[in-house]
Amino acid sequence: MIKTRITEMFGVETPIVMGGMTGVGYAPLVAAVAKAGALGFLTAHMYPTAEALEAAIKEVRAETDKPFGVNLTILPSFNPIPYDEYRRAIVETGIKIVETAGRNPVDHMPDFKANGIKVIHKCTSVRHSVSAVKLGVDVISIDGFECAGHPGEDDIGLIVLLPATADAVDVPVIASGGMADGRSLIAALALGADGVNMGTRFMATQEADLHENVKRKIVENTERDTLLTNRTLRNTSRVARNAVSEEVARIQQDPTKTIEDVRALVSGARGRENVLQGGDMDGGIWTIGQSQGLIHDIPTCADVVKRIMSQAEGIVRKRLDTMAA
Numbered sequence: 004m005i006k007t008r009i010t011e012m013f014g015v016e017t018p019i020v021m022g023g024m025t026g027v028g029y030a031p032l033v034a035a036v037a038k039a040g041a042l043g044f045l046t047a048h049m050y051p052t053a054e055a056l057e058a059a060i061k062e063v064r065a066e067t068d069k070p071f072g073v074n075l076t077i078l079p080s081f082n083p084i085p086y087d088e089y090r091r092a093i094v095e096t097g098i099k100i101v102e103t104a105g106r107n108p109v110d111h112m113p114d115f116k117a118n119g120i121k122v123i124h125k126c127t128s129v130r131h132s133v134s135a136v137k138l139g140v141d142v143i144s145i146d147g148f149e150c151a152g153h154p155g156e157d158d159i160g161l162i163v164l165l166p167a168t169a170d171a172v173d174v175p176v177i178a179s180g181g182m183a184d185g186r187s188l189i190a191a192l193a194l195g196a197d198g199v200n201m202g203t204r205f206m207a208t209q210e211a212d213l214h215e216n217v218k219r220k221i222v223e224n225t226e227r228d229t230l231l232t233n234r235t236l237r238n239t240s241r242v243a244r245n246a247v248s249e250e251v252a253r254i255q256q257d258p259t260k261t262i263e264d265v266r267a268l269v270s271g272a273r274g275r276e277n278v279l280q281g282g283d284m285d286g287g288i289w290t291i292g293q294s295q296g297l298i299h300d301i302p303t304c305a306d307v308v309k310r311i312m313s314q315a316e317g318i319v320r321k322r323l324d325t326m327a328a
């Protein structure tokens with residue numbers, strides 16, 4: 004058993020987190036992660052209304068009484084996202100853990116604080132971590148350059164970004180990006196983290212509601228099979244390397260190109276429908292991290308968590324202990 008400030012603060016059995024994931028973080032997966040002893044997050048903006056989010060929260064609670072939370076990804080969007088309504092649903096349903104990402108959660112903090120809700124803010128730089136702590140967030144989840152989704156614009160790998168963040172803030176830090184197994188967990192703890200956040204690893208599980216082709220592709224892909232898109236728009240995304248992302252990267256070699264030149268190609272809805280649900284691996288953009296190179300099977304969430312913990316404990320007891328002697 005590994006006890007950290009994260010296991011203590013959230014009452015979870017392990018310091019493993021599954022962050023919010025668009026197109027992936029639905030109730031059955033979050034419930035499976037919670038039952039496995041890790042901390043999963045429902046992704047609020049996948050639900051069109053606060054009522055739909057409330058129904059998803061009830062769905063998880065029907066499966067387990069273990070802790071879980073809700074992710075609020077605060078990004079500009081063409082279709083207005085009902086953040087205030089989501090916040091009301093979070094408060095009224097008694098959710099006590101929120102993961103925020105994208106913009107800082109300044110507008111939501113007073114309500115969260117007044118209702119005893121702990122906030123994990125996910126960000127990609129030391130300076131944003133320091134600002135978020137000043138706003139009162141309880142935990143920083145720091146996303147390194149390896150991560151799936153939005154790694155920011157600084158390109159700092161987690162091996163430097165994590166200890167730099169841990170040095171700069173006085174709240175617990177979660178290591179995010181590139182974490183996939185017990186080795187990652189022990190390395191993260193050694194670098195100053197109190198937990199690890201994994202997205203890619205939990206996509207390749209039995210309970211993730213994704214087409215089997217997606218899970219098989221994650222196993223088949225190596226750490227080299229991701230691409231960065233939208234760098235020229237200062238909205239960098241790490242996605243899977245496929246025909247569509249290569250086409251976007253080719254178009255964006257010309258720095259005068261705008262979002263209009265790639266909008267249809269980078270559509271998240273298209274990726275979710277064609278790839279994540281349809282299994283056409285060149286049917287659109289889909290998000291994945293470099294840690295896919297460390298993933299070789301499609302176990303249950305319970306097996307993922309059990310295996311990470313026993314590998315981590317084995318490293319401490321056998322490998323590190325003999326080295327220290």
Ligand SMILES: Cc1cc2nc3c(=O)[nH]c(=O)nc-3n(C[C@H](O)[C@H](O)[C@H](O)COP(=O)(O)O)c2cc1C
Binds near residue numbers: 103150
């Ligand atoms: C398919 C997918 C969708 C994601 N969508 C979101 C999202 O909507 N909001 C968010 O905060 N993070 C999102 N993420 C990022 C994850 O929460 C997590 O920070 C990231 O996956 C960590 O890196 P890893 O994949 O190397 O473990 C997504 C990740 C994946 C793989």
